[in-house]
Amino acid sequence: IIFPQVALLSAYLLHRMQERYKHFLPIFIAIMLFAFSSTISTALGTAASQRFPNDYTEALTWINQNTPQDAIVFTTYAGSLKYFGGRNGIWTINEFPELMTTSNSQRIYDVLKFYNVSHILIWGGTISQEYIIPRSNLLGAYTFNFLNVVNEDKELFTPVFSNANNIIYALKP
Numbered sequence: 001i002i003f004p005q006v007a008l009l010s011a012y013l014l015h016r017m018q019e020r021y022k023h024f025l026p027i028f029i030a031i032m033l034f035a036f037s038s039t040i041s042t043a044l045g046t047a048a049s050q051r052f053p054n055d056y057t058e059a060l061t062w063i064n065q066n067t068p069q070d071a072i073v074f075t076t077y078a079g080s081l082k083y084f085g086g087r088n089g090i091w092t093i094n095e096f097p098e099l100m101t102t103s104n105s106q107r108i109y110d111v112l113k114f115y116n117v118s119h120i121l122i123w124g125g126t127i128s129q130e131y132i133i134p135r136s137n138l139l140g141a142y143t144f145n146f147l148n149v150v151n152e153d154k155e156l157f158t159p160v161f162s163n164a165n166n167i168i169y170a171l172k173p
Contacts, residue, residue: 052080056123059166060084066160067119074112075121076142090115100143105153108146112171120157120169122147 014028063073063085071087078089093099095111102108112120122142150157150169161168 052084053165055163055165056080057084058163059121059123059161059168062161062168063087063119063121071118072116073119073121074115074117076123081121089121090117100146103145103149105149105156108149109153109156109171118171119160120150120171122167122169123165 060081061084063071063081064087067073067087069086073081073085073087073089074091075081075089076091078091081087081089093111093115099108099111151159156172157169158172159167160170
């Protein structure tokens with residue numbers, strides 16, 4: 001809503017500076033073009049597979065090859081799941097704070113089933129006493145409590161894939 005006003009104010013200020021300092025605008029434009037072009041070339045030069053560790057893309061490939069097309073996965077990174085795994089993910093649910101703190105595995109199961117979740121993807125990272133913090137610049141963390149509860153209930157949550165840093169659980173049908 002305020003972007004047009006900010007743009008107009010910026011244009012006015014640049015115009016006023018141009019009147020006072022004759023060579024300011026061409027130098028400013030040259031600096032902005034250089035910054036923009038270097039940012040774009042860096043972004044284009046980084047392949048998507050380089051942004052994610054190989055073991056994570058391996059887990060996403062497993063999901064793509066071993067789950068139905070309509071599978072919904074509970075994960076912190078629905079975007080990368082959709083891109084690499086071709087499946088829909090869910091993360092932002094109303095009951096999320098409760099799921100991360102409860103010790104009731106049946107409650108976790110019931111909530112996830114309510115959202116039609118069939119699998120849970122845990123992308124490992126730095127493990128502390130309270131959180132599993134993925135090694136990336138993206139947001140999202142599971143609580144250590146959540147992982148313990150899910151891992152201990154083999155009747156409702158079955159580990160179906162794991163590698164160095166990832167675990168995928170299937171929910172009981």
